[in-house]
Amino acid sequence: MDMNAMLAGVSESERQRLMMMLEDMQIKEQVTMYNSLVERCFNNCVTSFRSKTLDDREEKCITRCTTKFIKASARAGQAFQAIGMQPGQGMPGAPGGGV
Structure with missing residues (x-):
């Protein structure tokens, strides 16, 4: 179910x-994730x-770590989005939602 359908009948304000x-x-979730x-x-x-600066080993490690974290977060987001798009598999408690 899309956002507009969920908000049908709700005042503009x-x-x-x-x-x-x-x-x-x-925004809070993005800050927490960062x-x-x-x-x-x-x-x-x-x-x-x-x-006071990172050495080469530390810099490479941080680059690998951040890249891996971002890719993993993106994949998890895609998986949640795919689950949410399946009929009857939306958010729990939402109309047509899951458990």
């Missing part, structure tokens, strides 16, 4: 309020503080 809440939730990425890659790749 309420619709705008819901969209702003959704945007806020998405912070998780930074923490995980830093903890895995930076093992000493010999210098």
Whole structure:
């Protein structure tokens, strides 16, 4: 079910309020994901503080780590999107949704 169908019968002001809440939730989720990425890659790749800059090994490790994290997140997003598009497999509690 698409967003417009879900919001049928909702006033325009309420619709705008819901969209702003959704945007806020998405921004918070992006910040959380970014912070998780930074923490995980830093903890895995930076093992000493010999210098104020990253050495080649650390830089390569962080590049691999961030690339892998972004690709994994994209694949997970695609999988969730595919599940959500299947009839009867939407969000739980939503009309036509899952469990």
